[in-house]
Amino acid sequence: MTTGYHTSWKIPDERADPAYVEAGAAIALGQAVYDRRTALGISQALLAERTGLTVDAVDRIEGGGTVPTLPLPRTLAMALDASLDVSIDTDETRLAFVPRAA
Known part of the structure; x- marks a missing residue:
């Protein structure tokens, strides 16, 4: 489910x-990552150059085929000119790239 730059994954x-x-x-x-990258056009x-x-690595990330180590989300947030908000609960993970103020 996607709303703006917010993406969540609910675990049945x-x-x-x-x-x-x-x-x-x-x-x-x-x-x-895909939502923010396409919003930036x-x-x-x-994005690969910026990070x-x-x-191929960017494609794997966007396809959900990569479980990142902690430095990767920071690198992506910097390259996408945004902050990354993450909320992890027992049955749901929420991620949001929040654009930085100009």
Whole structure:
């Protein structure tokens, strides 16, 4: 579910195992990155250049195929000129790239 730059992933009760939780968080991050990148009107190639990642790595992140280490969200937030707000609860992960004030 996406609202503006907010992305959340709700875990169905029957699927609360750790692997499912991790996958949901990766998907939520990928959607938040995609939403912010497209709102800025920049390509994956430009985001890759700004972050020092490859285009393939950006594509994997946006597709939810990467569970990032802690430095990666910081790098993405800086490259997307935003702050990253993260809320993790037992059954839901919420991510939001919040544009910085001009």
